[in-house]
Amino acid sequence: MGLTSPTLLLVLVLIAVAVAAAVLWLWPRAAKKGPLALAGRLGLLVVSQLAVFAVVLVAANNEFGFYSTWNEVLGRNSTKQQLHSGEGGKRPPALVVRGQESVGLKGPREKAGQVDRIEIHGPVSGLGMDGFAYLPPEYFQKEHENDRFPVIVAITGHPGVSKNLITQIKVPQAASAAVMAKQIRPTIVLMVRPSVVADRDTNCTDVPGGPQALTFFNQDLPIAVNDVYRPDNSRGSWGAVGNSTGGYCALKMAMTNPARYGAAAGLSTDLFARQDRDSGDLYAGNQQIKDESDLTWRLEHMPPPPVSLLLGASNKGEEKYLRPALKFATKAKPPTKVDKLIRGEGGHNFQTWREEYPVVLRWLDKELAAGR
Known part of the structure; x- marks a missing residue:
């Protein structure tokens, strides 16, 4: 009995x-x-x-x-234990390589690197997008075949397509040149857009009852890269950079997930999730979510994350971004570090960002290496 x-x-x-x-x-x-x-x-x-x-x-x-x-x-083991394997196959890869993109790199892949065309299917958020991945030359060299590489996620603005980072801002070209000149360590650069839903500016926000855009960038993206490539997954070894809406996303990713993103740069960017006809209702009336989407509010009211941040804007032509950036910097407390990239003149355009990116890539590499 x-x-x-x-x-x-x-x-x-x-x-x-x-x-x-x-x-x-x-x-x-x-x-x-x-x-x-x-x-x-x-x-x-x-x-x-x-x-x-x-x-x-x-x-x-x-x-x-x-x-x-x-x-x-009576103090005896009540039964023997046996582990039974579950039914079903493996999860399909979250990242699929669809071929290579010719971007005019100066040499073969073993010397200049390679750009892959990729598709990402988020297993956590259920969202997806296409994009590009730059792999450094060391990725293909025999002596580095077991090496793992830091990752930088580059995000374009909205509305925009990932290819603008290649054709207009020339991100992989800048990364390849910097790696070949040994200005930065060999680094994987992921190039994506901020919108994970067609025709909607989700502002990298987890919308209540809607698209979980921040989850896509904070969780799905790392899963996808790990499925196919050899990223460094040590604490804070990833960086992020973006222009306009992409800059807001990059800063937000680092501030909400510092264990993954140790440094981030926002160029010509708002510091809050702007709601308009493109974004729709991002907060569903939830004031807490709205407050936490304001990056300056986060610095004022939440524990400071252990990250390095860079804000870029121009003295002439970008006062609407420069003034909030300066205020943001004054609110930072250790271990949060905020640097500023201030141009004498410039605008909210591809030429300005194209000139800023080589500087930002070197800054990211320095900050990520310092955090190791």
Whole structure:
């Protein structure tokens, strides 16, 4: 009869009732003088108490689950354990390489690197997008075949396509030149857009009841890269950079996931998730989510994350970005570090960002290396 069996409890209750009846029947016969009668009364009391106590103990064990078997009560292993493998196949890769993109790198892949065309399918958020991945020349060299490489996620603005980072801002060209000149370490550069939903500016925000855009960048992107490439996954070994909306995303990724993104740069960017007809309702009336999407508010009201941040803007032509950037920098407290890249003049355009990117790539490499 099992310890937790209802039958056991029923039997014990019946025994307790029977014992109580027996005590009542025998008590007058034991109500005599002398040691033998006294021992008899004590025996009746002990038996009745044990019967009631057994009922209480078993009922309490059934309610709170202290022991499940008699072997556990006796201190022995109650059963043997056996691990059974689950059914089903493996998860499909979250990143698929669709070929290579010719971007005019100065040499073969073993010398200048290679750009892959990629598709990402987020297993956590269920969202996806296409993009590009620059792999440094060392990635293909025999002596580095087991090496792992830091990762920089480059994000274009909205509306925009990932290819603008190649054709307009020339990110892989800048990265390849910097690696070949040994200005930065061999680095994987992922090039994507900020929008994970067609025709909607999600501002890298987990929308209540809607697209989980921040989850895509903070969780799905690393899963995807690890499925196919050899990234360095040590603490804070990834960086992010973006222009306009992509800059907001890059800063937000580092501030919300510093264990992954140790440094980030935002160029000509707002520091909050702007709501307009392209974004729709990002917060569903939730003030807390709205506050936490304001990066300056985060510095003022939340524990400072251990990250390095860079904000870029121009003295002339970008005052709307420069003033908030300067305010943001004053709010930073250790271990958050905020640097500024201030141009004498420039604008919200590809030429300005194309000129800034080589400087930013060197800054990211320096900050990521310092955090190791």
